[in-house]
Amino acid sequence: MTGFTFAAPLALLGLAALPAIYWLLRVTPPSPREVYFPPVRLLRGLIPEERTPAKTPWPLLLLRLAIAALASLALAGPVWNPSAVPAGAGPMLLILDDGWAAAPDWEKRLALAEKLLAEAGRGANPAALAPISQAAAAPQLMEAAKATEQLRALRPKPWLPEREPAAAQAAAFVREHRNARIIWISDGLEQGGAAGFAAALLQAAKTGASLETYAGERATLALQNVVNQASGLEAAVLRAGPKANGSVEALDEKGRVIATAPFSFEASSGKTSVKFDLPVELRNDASLLRITEENSAGAVGLLDARARVRRVAVVSGAAEQSPQPLLSADHYLAKALAPFAQLSSPPAAGTDPVLAALSERPNVLVLADVNVAPGDAAEAASAFVEQGGVLIRFAGPRLANANDDLTPVRLRRNGRVLGGAMSWETPKRLAEFEPSSPFFGLPAPAEITVTRQLLAEPDPGLSAQTWARLADGTPLVTFERRGKGLIVLFHVSADMTWSNLPISGLFMEMLQRLCALSGEAAAQSGGEKSGDQPALAPLRTLDGFGVLGAPGPTAKPISPDFHGRADSEHPPGFYGTAGNAIALQTVATDDSLNALDFSAQGLVSRSLETGGGARDLRPALLGLIFIFLLVDWLALLRLSGRLRPAAAALVLALCAILAGPAPQARAAEPQKSASAQRDREAALKTRLAYVVTGDQRIDETSRLGLEALSRVLDQRTSFSPGEPMGVDVSRDELAFFPMLYWPINAAALQPDARTVARVAAYMRQGGTVVFDTRDALLARANASPTPETLWLREMARGLDLPPLEVAPRDHVITKTFYLLDGFIGRYANGDTWVEALPPDPPGGAARPVRATDNVSAVVITSNDLAAGWAQDKAGQPLYPLTPGGARQRELSLRGGVNLVMYTLTGNYKSDQVHVRDLLQRLGQ
Secondary structure, eight states: OOSEEESSGGGGGGGGGHHHHHHHHHOOOOOOOOOOOGGGGGGTTOOOSOOOOSSOOHHHHHHHHHHHHHHHHHHHOEEESOOOOOTTOOOEEEEEOOSGGGSTTHHHHHHHHHHHHHHHHHTTOOEEEEEGGGTTSOOOOBOHHHHHHHHHTOOOOSSOOOSHHHHHHHHHHHHHOTTOEEEEEEOSBSTTTHHHHHHHHHHHHTTTOEEEEEEOOSOEEEEEEEEEETTEEEEEEEEESSOOOEEEEEEETTSOEEEEEEEOOOTTOSEEEEEEOOOHHHHHHEEEEEETTOOSGGGEEEOOGGGSOEEEEEEEOOSSOOSSGGGOHHHHHHHHHTTTEEEOOOOOTTSOHHHHHHHTOOSEEEEESOOOOTTHHHHHHHHHHHTTOEEEEEOOHHHHTOOOSOSSSOBOSSOEEOSSTTOSSOOEEBOOOOTTSTTTTSOOOTTOEESEEOOBOOOTTTGGGEEEEBTTSOEEEEEEEETTEEEEEESSOSSTTTBSGGGSHHHHHHHHHHHTTOTHHHHTOOSSOGGGSOOBOEEEEEOTTSOEESOOTTOOOBOTTOOOOOOSSSOSEEEEETTEEEEEOSSOTTOOOOBOOTTTTTOOEEETTTTTOOEEOHHHHHHHHHHHHHHHHHHHHHHHTOOOHHHHHHHHHHHHHHHSOOOGGGGHHHHHHHHHHHHHHHHHSOEEEEEOOSOHHHHHHHHHHHHHHHHHHHHHSSOOOEEEEEEOTTTSOOTTOSEEEEEOOTTSOOOOHHHHHHHHHHHHTTOEEEEEOOOTTTOOTTSOOOHHHHHHHHHHTTTOOOOEEEOOTTSGGGTSSSOOSOOOSSBSSOOOEEEOOOOOOGGGOOOOSOSSSOOOSEEEEOSOHHHHHOBOTTSOBSSOOBSOOHHHHHHHHHHHHHHHHHHHHHHHHHHHHTHHHHHHHHHO
């Protein structure tokens, strides 16, 4: 509503004093008794320079009364346009949807929530903050200012939390506080039980509580069913809300945009598709798809190793192409593989078909009734499998009489005929696929029958090597893992002569799953049962804004056959190992997006911009009082005759400048003042510093880690540092800090040349920068560098770094306070790099700890040091360690102490290490 309210209405009693002030201003001294003195006549012709009025002029009187009235109003704290607060409103329950759908306009939601909490604070009402993702805990009432602090620490989650627990908590809150004010800032989606939640809030409002709802007006967009097929890279775009068009960009592992494709929706449609027409090589480089300018986890679709288009080479045992395609195995294989694989061209006549097929460098080699004779072809096929390829073989008359070792099991010479004139048995149907099979989850249609089959010898372990069976238990598909690759055998032919499997949809789905096992994935698809396969640890996960980063402390591994939705324990992202990870998507295949119809639920939704539009008028009133006081002062000068016109114009111009909007050039003054204050604090107290990366989670970890390290330094050493500071290397002065901790954020923009020059100057002047890539678990020997490593390499090109080496055991950095073997943090397997020491002197003499007395200007680690140090206010660790244990945390803190002592006392410690040699030399 539009109107006024007051934070301190009792201050308006000051207006009652206006009559007294008026009377005081009107008081004049008593008139003097007139005594006529004759010489006074001589003074009548003189004009007095100063005149004092007998009474206060009425304009000045009104001005002073206005000043008094404005002062009373300012003390009362007037607020213009307060939101509709019900009379007698009690404590506030602020419910905030914090799933990925709230991420695009997250800042607006926080701004609205802050205004509403400020409104509760003005009314001295307590407030409880209830994010939907934290609904398991009962909301706690607190002062509005403290709730605002908690609000600013919230970030959207990369999943959609269920609202059912929040409904129960809201009902319990209302039962305890009948006059509560319930506010729901909704993401506008039906998903997550919004209808039931709205009904629960309405029921709670009937008991005496008030209810307000707010929602954004923009459309919510998401990506679903991201696939990379032979026909192109495709995805479905979902919409909830008003019509919205846009584009989707494909990015590689380094975050570079490969291509962009537009999309548009029909008027009433909530789903559309987008397609990238790119070469296979470019499509296979794509790591994720992202809706442009839609910063949410739902707007990101991940592409793992299974999404790459496989090159498949097909070799048939037929001597020549059949004139009737329906009789050819090539026809059925091409039809089944074409939607998701790139088929190589047939080999030229006169060449060995197996060698010709392998020369195309396929990921999968399909042999349909082919006998691989010993020689070059057999050796090439065996090497192909050993190096990670998938060999899929189909039975037939030739294979039944073959004698090569490229089969997963031993075969009987003669096949088994079912349903023929000489057979007592009828054609067999398929049995259901077992959980240990990659075909698990696919249906086994009853109409698929097998009339002939190539039997396997009943050797021990045959059951563990079987992925598909007939109804009588005989193997239909067997496998064997060799090296990094896989050999798979279909015990039926690839055409219609032995089975009608090739004309079914199941045939294509089985081949698609087998092709997904090519490469390194095949090495992990061994014969273990699903329950025995190792769990896949989180590798890189999405945050609510759709940015890939290190997994959070609550992320847990998933099983290889995980089919659940993303949640707090399994956030969307990549799971497994680098180069062989599987993707867990934010939006599942069968999910949908629907906008919540608030009116149908009996609710009235307000815009995020309309809520909490109150404006505090105290600053304006205080400014007006200041101007009136200046005018009063000018009036006094004018009445006394001491005011000059030029001075009056100057003062009035000053008043206009103070009352008007500040020029743009003055906008930087508060920043300059704040920067000067920071520099003053940094100069008066030595403290540690960290580089602000722009990622809230990384920066908070750095701050808490350096705070914990500062407490340990204060307790164990003579160095008592101040509170750590976050610095912006592009504009803050760095010379005040002896050591700068820089966690690498691969999603951040590269610093410009001027910023890099400032960092280089800091290092040349004696500062030490500890670069932490935080990727020790992701880095692998002889593998592609991680995005964090690539980011650091790119930035370090302008730093002119000296030669580096892994910190040797005799380096002074390992002896400054504790005797250590290395520097560990949240991880323990990464190396620590420092400036290289000089080579060993000739003659076997011990090399000095340092060639000079300088401290290494750069230390590079990947063990996530700050996360290893970080503690909460109670001193409890915030992040689990890998491999873990109290000993690792203690060693992590000791390494941090050594780093700080090294940067502060490197020269002294370097001399102390060699004190024995120095004394011996002096004695000589």
